[in-house]
């Protein structure tokens with residue numbers, strides 16, 4: 001008698017042939033269907049891509065004050081982002097060292113520490129295990145063999161760049177600053193650290209995170225999917241660039257309808273520089289957009305093989321958030337980007353639906369429109385090799 005596998009979800013990932021995407025642009029095909037649909041492949045991809053080097057967890061502006069906490073599902077791994085008592089950003093595994101209960105369920109503000117909902121062990125904002133009530137029996141808060149110093153929260157290696165929090169779960173990637181140096185050099189004229197987060201929003205998409213990202217990486221669809229955006233960021237003024245791990249598109253004539261009270265221009269930009277917009281993906285999961293008077297980042301969180309959430313963080317010159325006269329301009333700017341990212345959802349979900357077709361072979365990548373998406377796909381193939 002043969003036994004069926006107990007858990008079909010633990011089936012090994014299907015063999016994936018990445019050779020077609022490795023060809024030079026013009027001869028290359030896109031990634032095969034299974035990398036957008038298969039649960040076992042997805043688990044491996046999370047381990048090797050999202051958790052296998054620097055990736056973006058969120059924005060430091062999500063936890064502005066000491067004691068602010070935010071739980072984040074990071075490709076299936078529960079983490080907590082917080083600001084400690086000294087104002088530093090820390091990331092921990094969101095799991096109690098006692099019996100492994102998830103510690104933080106919802107975002108919270110100005111907490112003195114973290115208390116487990118199960119047996120009320122408590123931790124300081126720097127991760128130290130502080131209290132273990134009744135652990136040695138009623139009224140006895142110590143127990144033989146329990147070393148509090150060795151049972152603090154498990155930290156995750158993290159770093160900040162332009163207010164974005166990057167994590168390296170494996171802990172062995174090169175320093176973050178060196179990793180992002182090519183983009184920092186390209187964008188030396190922007191004082192991103194001098195900006196502040198003024199707004200944010202989250203969208204959910206029923207599609208693989210890579211399809212959403214590949215869509216962000218090409219401008220070909222602008223006139224069809226985003227007629228309004230194409231009016232002030234025209235396709236014929238777009239170009240592609242690479243500053244790896246960043247790759248993406250830019251535009252030389254970004255000119256949205258003028259606001260009644262414009263946002264202040266980013267420090268140090270002259271008029272031609274202020275008319276440029278650039279839109280790279282920082283591999284693997286951060287999309288950036290810089291314009292003359294604002295900046296955004298979208299952190300893409302995979303939620304299984306066929307769903308993602310996109311969290312946009314909008315930045316403007318320091319002080320803009322508290323200037324009541326700029327509130328309508330900030331709202332308009334956010335609404336313009338919301339429209340763009342909402343317009344993308346239908347086409348991205350249509351690409352996901354198309355991945356159910358056994359007749360589809362990865363599709364065509366054109367020399368003109370797809371250098372950035374091809375580079376992204378090649379990086380996926382490299383990590384998965």
Ligand code: FES
Nearest residue numbers: 096098099116119
């Ligand atoms: S699981 Fe957290 S205190 Fe027991």
Ligand SMILES: [Fe+2]
Nearest residue numbers: 215225226344
């Ligand atoms: Fe788009």
